[in-house]
Amino acid sequence: MKKKIALLCLMSSVAPVMAAETVNIYSYRQDFLIQPILEAFTKETGIETKVVFAKKGLIERLKREGKFSPADVVLTSNFSKLIQLQDEGLIQPVHDETIEKNIPKSFRDPEGKWFALTKRVRSIYSSKDRQKGSNKIRYEDLADQKYKGKICTRSGKHPYNVGLIASMVAHHGEAKAKEWLQGVKENLARKPQGNDRAQVKAIKEGLCDLSLGNSYYLGKMLKNDKQRSWAEAVNINFPNQADRGAHINVSGVVLTKHAPNKANGVRLIQYLSSKQAQETYASVNMEYPVKEGVPVSDMVASWGKFKEDSIAISEISKHRVTALKLVDEVKFDL
Amino acid sequence: MNRVRITAWHSFSWAAGILLSLPLLALFFQSLSPDNELFVHLWNTVFTDYLTNSILLLVGVLCFSAFIAIPLAWLNAMCEYPLKRFFSWSLMLPLAMPAYLIAAVYTELLDYAGPIQVWLRQTFGWQSPQDYWFFDIVSLAGAVLMLSLVLFPYLYLILRSFWLEHSYDLIRASRVMQHSPWQSFIRVSLPMARGAIVAALALIGMETLADFATVHLFSVNTLTTAVYDTWIDHSSLGAAAKISCVMLLMIFLLIGAEKVGRRQRAVHDTMAREKKAMYTLTGGFGWLAAGVSMLILLLSFFIPVGVLVYYAVIYAAENWRFDFLSHAWNSFQVATIVSLICIALSVGLVIFQRFFQQKGQQIPGQLASTGYAIPGTVLAIGVLIPLTLLDHQVNHWFGQWFDWQPGLIFSGTVFAITFAYVVRFNAIAVGTLENTLAKVSPSIDMAGRTMKLNRFQLMYKVHFPLLRRGCLTAGLLIFIEAMKELPAALLLRPFDYQTLATYIYQYVSDEQLELSALAALFIVGVGLIPLFVVNRNIEAHGR
Numbered sequence: 001m002k003k004k005i006a007l008l009c010l011m012s013s014v015a016p017v018m019a020a021e022t023v024n025i026y027s028y029r030q031d032f033l034i035q036p037i038l039e040a041f042t043k044e045t046g047i048e049t050k051v052v053f054a055k056k057g058l059i060e061r062l063k064r065e066g067k068f069s070p071a072d073v074v075l076t077s078n079f080s081k082l083i084q085l086q087d088e089g090l091i092q093p094v095h096d097e098t099i100e101k102n103i104p105k106s107f108r109d110p111e112g113k114w115f116a117l118t119k120r121v122r123s124i125y126s127s128k129d130r131q132k133g134s135n136k137i138r139y140e141d142l143a144d145q146k147y148k149g150k151i152c153t154r155s156g157k158h159p160y161n162v163g164l165i166a167s168m169v170a171h172h173g174e175a176k177a178k179e180w181l182q183g184v185k186e187n188l189a190r191k192p193q194g195n196d197r198a199q200v201k202a203i204k205e206g207l208c209d210l211s212l213g214n215s216y217y218l219g220k221m222l223k224n225d226k227q228r229s230w231a232e233a234v235n236i237n238f239p240n241q242a243d244r245g246a247h248i249n250v251s252g253v254v255l256t257k258h259a260p261n262k263a264n265g266v267r268l269i270q271y272l273s274s275k276q277a278q279e280t281y282a283s284v285n286m287e288y289p290v291k292e293g294v295p296v297s298d299m300v301a302s303w304g305k306f307k308e309d310s311i312a313i314s315e316i317s318k319h320r321v322t323a324l325k326l327v328d329e330v331k332f333d334l
Numbered sequence: 335m336n337r338v339r340i341t342a343w344h345s346f347s348w349a350a351g352i353l354l355s356l357p358l359l360a361l362f363f364q365s366l367s368p369d370n371e372l373f374v375h376l377w378n379t380v381f382t383d384y385l386t387n388s389i390l391l392l393v394g395v396l397c398f399s400a401f402i403a404i405p406l407a408w409l410n411a412m413c414e415y416p417l418k419r420f421f422s423w424s425l426m427l428p429l430a431m432p433a434y435l436i437a438a439v440y441t442e443l444l445d446y447a448g449p450i451q452v453w454l455r456q457t458f459g460w461q462s463p464q465d466y467w468f469f470d471i472v473s474l475a476g477a478v479l480m481l482s483l484v485l486f487p488y489l490y491l492i493l494r495s496f497w498l499e500h501s502y503d504l505i506r507a508s509r510v511m512q513h514s515p516w517q518s519f520i521r522v523s524l525p526m527a528r529g530a531i532v533a534a535l536a537l538i539g540m541e542t543l544a545d546f547a548t549v550h551l552f553s554v555n556t557l558t559t560a561v562y563d564t565w566i567d568h569s570s571l572g573a574a575a576k577i578s579c580v581m582l583l584m585i586f587l588l589i590g591a592e593k594v595g596r597r598q599r600a601v602h603d604t605m606a607r608e609k610k611a612m613y614t615l616t617g618g619f620g621w622l623a624a625g626v627s628m629l630i631l632l633l634s635f636f637i638p639v640g641v642l643v644y645y646a647v648i649y650a651a652e653n654w655r656f657d658f659l660s661h662a663w664n665s666f667q668v669a670t671i672v673s674l675i676c677i678a679l680s681v682g683l684v685i686f687q688r689f690f691q692q693k694g695q696q697i698p699g700q701l702a703s704t705g706y707a708i709p710g711t712v713l714a715i716g717v718l719i720p721l722t723l724l725d726h727q728v729n730h731w732f733g734q735w736f737d738w739q740p741g742l743i744f745s746g747t748v749f750a751i752t753f754a755y756v757v758r759f760n761a762i763a764v765g766t767l768e769n770t771l772a773k774v775s776p777s778i779d780m781a782g783r784t785m786k787l788n789r790f791q792l793m794y795k796v797h798f799p800l801l802r803r804g805c806l807t808a809g810l811l812i813f814i815e816a817m818k819e820l821p822a823a824l825l826l827r828p829f830d831y832q833t834l835a836t837y838i839y840q841y842v843s844d845e846q847l848e849l850s851a852l853a854a855l856f857i858v859g860v861g862l863i864p865l866f867v868v869n870r871n872i873e874a875h876g877r
Contacts, residue, residue: 024829030840050829055843056566057825060715064722068729068742070829084569155553157567193472193553198845205446206462226848324567328379333555 022048023264026058027075029251034075037280041271047264062090067258072265074254078159082114082252083317091254094266102273106312107250107290116250116313117272118287121215121306122164123246125200125234131209138240139168139247142210143183151187152199152208156332157324160196160214163249165323167309167316171244174322182330192333197221197230204233214249219286219299238306245307251287343789347686350679351698354757357716358582358704364719365575372573376564380555385580387474388543388556392584394478395485395542396535402482402630403489404531408523409627411497412505414611415620421627422494423866428634429487430861432818432835434547435854437480438847439638441551444471477552483634485541489534496530497523505612515613532595536588537765540707543581543588546821547839557581558709565715578712585707589700592765639858645851653852661832662856668748668833669816672755673809679756680763680808681801684771685793688779699764706761710754710821717754717826721745750826751833755816762815763808770804771797810864817860 027034031053038049052058052071059081062069074090076082085091086109093112100108107116124142126134131150142151153161168177189208194201199211200221211234221231238246253272259265271277278289283297295301327333409415410422428436442448451468460466470476504526508518524531549556557577565574615623646653683699705713721744729739744750774797782792820835827836834857841850 030844052827052829052831053840054824056562057711057714059569060565060571061718061825064718065742065745066722066726068725068739068746070741070746088569157563162567191473191553195845201447207446321568325375325379328376331380331383333553334380334383 021046021264022050023261023268024070024072025049025051025075025268026062026071026073026256027051027053028055028058028081029053029075029077033285036284037272037277040276040280041268044271045267047267049268059084059088059090062256063088069256069258070260071256072259072261073268074256075251076253077251078163078249079116079252079313079317080159080162080320082116082250082254083320085254086113090257092257092259092262094255094269096266096270098270099266099273102270102278102291104290104292106310109314114252114254115269115273116252116290117278118251118281118285118289119308120160120249120251120287121238121246121308122160122249123213123215124237124239125203125211125213125218126237127203127209128233128235130206131235134210134235134237136242137210137237138243139164140180140240142187142212143180145183145187147187147210149187149189150209151184152189152202152211153184153192154195154199154212155192156181156327160249161212162320162323162327163316164212164247165326166319167247167311169319169322169326170311170316174319174326177323178326178330181326181332185330185332197227200234201227201230204230215288215300215303216286218303219297222299236303238304240309241307244311245309248308248313250290250313343682343686343689346682347698350683351701354679354760355701355704356720357713357754357757358708360719361575361578361708361712361716364571365579367572367575372564372568372570373576376560376573376577381560381577384555384557384560384577387554388558388581388584390474391477391481391549391554391556392539392542394474395481396539398478398482399486399489399538400531400535403486403493403534404524406627406630407490407493408497408519409615409623411494412523412612413623414614415623417624417627418611421624421631424631424635425490425627426487426865427631427862428484430814430858430865431484431635431638432547432820432857433481433484433545434551434820434839434842435642435847435858436484436634436638437477437548437551438842439641440471440476440480442847443637443641444469472552474552474554477549477554480548480552481542481545483630485538486630486634488537488541489531492530492534493527496527500526502612529595533592536592536595539588540585543585544707544709546709546711547842551842558711561709561712565711571715574712574715578708581709581712582707588707589703639855642851642855642858645848646855649848649851652849658834658837658850658853658856661837662834662853662860664831665817665834665857666860668751668755669813672752672759672816673812675752675756676760676763676812677767677805677809679760680767681798681805683764684767684801685797687768688771688797689789699768703761703764705757706759708758710758710819710823711825713754713758714822714825717750717757717822718745721750721753745826747828748831750828751823754822754826755819758819758822759812759815762811763805766808766811767801767804770801774800806867810867813864814861817857 025038031051034051038051042048058074062071062074065071074081074085076085091113093109094115095112099115103115107119108114124134124137124139126137141147155161156165165177165181168180172180189202196211196213196217197220199208199213200217202208203211215236218231218234218236221227240246253269255262255265255269273291275291275294278291278294281287282289282294282300286297286300288296288300406421406425410418410425444450446463454460454466454468458466471479504522505518508522513521543558546558546562549559557580561574561577561581564570564577679702683702687695687699708716722742725742725744725746728743729741733739744753778796779792782796787795818835820839823833823836824839827833834853838850838854838857841847847854
């Protein structure tokens, strides 16, 4: 008996904390982006949050942990991960009135498997000096020969670019999309590298004239002393305004299949879709909230209104794997 | 009586060997899974490029490291020149510098917007990138340079102490035969050190193949990044494991080379070492030697450290928060525990090899060394597979017996990182201790046996004291490596757990190195302490 007790004591001392009032989060989003929101959540609900942040590999970890995984929710920064989570069967659907009221239909899975929290626009940054009048630009134009040696982008395999390529496949078919991607590759000023901000920096330095980048980076650069001059060298353009509209990616959240603190997980998702959290997303991270009626930040508003590509995320996501293969086939990153 | 003890030794060694090769075995079995479609796709598209890049990177780093380290080691072992004593230890300093840090620092320095190019443009009146050519650090060549700068000390260290211990008599003989210093270097010093060079280069090669952060930062697509992409983006563990197996082939070649190298090295017996240097470089030559040494030292250590210090001062408000101290404590704890475990395991393994000179006796040691060359990310998958299986089993049992389940006690706790590090770094301990023990003449064992010592007594009274220095060296090297390790820690850490490396990487990956400069200096600083101890040991050993 003594042995049993000792063993139990030992076990409980090393076992992950599973107190009733916590919610465990696997996050693809950086700590400091979500920390203010999580703190506010704890303040309001008394539920403690615990986070593992990693840019890669969390899905794989979740998969291996199976039913013993401590994770309740996963936060992602793009829809690719949401779909991967869904495809791997790591999700349990949530049907909750509050959440469904907060998040419009086109930004959540019809079966409640995933929820988008914010919208991010894949925009085209252009040099203020060298590319005036780029505001009518279309994604398709990036393959135009007149931009030879003028385009910068991050890796084609990054989920933001994969999303865009998948949307090209959805709109134009695989063959056309491949031709386009090949064209873009041939126009690149340098091998794909760095993050979205590094491309804007490259425009400022005169290495290229155009770059692909998410919209909120402009706001972040403007708020950063070191990077402000980069941002001031470019204009932000929302592509394809005369036709289908700009490609939208989303950050999102899912409830894991084996969430040990399910109720708290749902509570967190409710909170993340609430007006309060959505406002923080808008003001701190300069993203576009999914909840209707929540205003964007003043800075974001100053970039103007734009037309969104209305194709459903679930439709684009069908072409994610094809998009990845196209990146390899045209050797986009090499 | 004796039989029982043999079994105990055998079971310990084989258990340790198998335990530490579990991640590799898991990967191997995974690679057999039918995931051929994706692998064929990769094979038809980008695989050749990845493979070529890996080979170019490997060859580049090996050549460049040799190019730096061989002359420096020879100068320091053979010649008298200004500041020689200072260089004898200071050229080890780059070992404390994580490759991803030096890469991040040089990217900022050599960038178009960096101070050097800005200065060039101002001086020569150039306006745009089209006006002049400048070395692009974000490239394969850049990665070769960065990795060489932090890895060459392995070769320098091994070669310098080899020449200090071995070469004088032979060189004197060659000099008598009218060889010039240059000829005796080419014909005597270099050939006799062949084994040491190969062994050290194999080490450097494995470190190169295992690197993820640097090639990722420089957008060089290698097999390592391919494994990552395949696993993460294509969600195919099977195809990722297949690529890993291709890498392992390269690695086994390196391990084979290292073994051959070590065997050749063992041929030479230690000769008495003299304190006086072979040559004295006077005047211009002396200062040239000192200048070259200083240049390498500046590039590989003092400039990066200087930049970090500069950032820590300029961005003082963001840096002097000290919230990273708790992460530093995590790193310190894990690194210490891992060092101790590796030493304990390896002492057992190498003594086993010595006692049982039979066929296959070296296999457990080799199995226990396989993890060294596995890139951290791949290792993390390899570790997760057996640990989660174990967790599931344990929970199943507990559920049956106690109606209670402990959760992920192995894969969900610090145990996972600790285990991964032991798997990864145990090779360092096995290698170092094998070397140390090889220098102990077998006749000492025989002398012990004639004094009726049994194996345990022999181990306790004879081998342990003789291995002490090797243990210290190995332990400290592992400590440094564990402090720097990044990719496995990123993937395996429990909730709200950071190591110093993961903390810094958050900022580096966001191109905001300056905000974590103090923490980065801390990693380098902690790495320096063991280096000094190791060096004093080598010095003491040499005397």
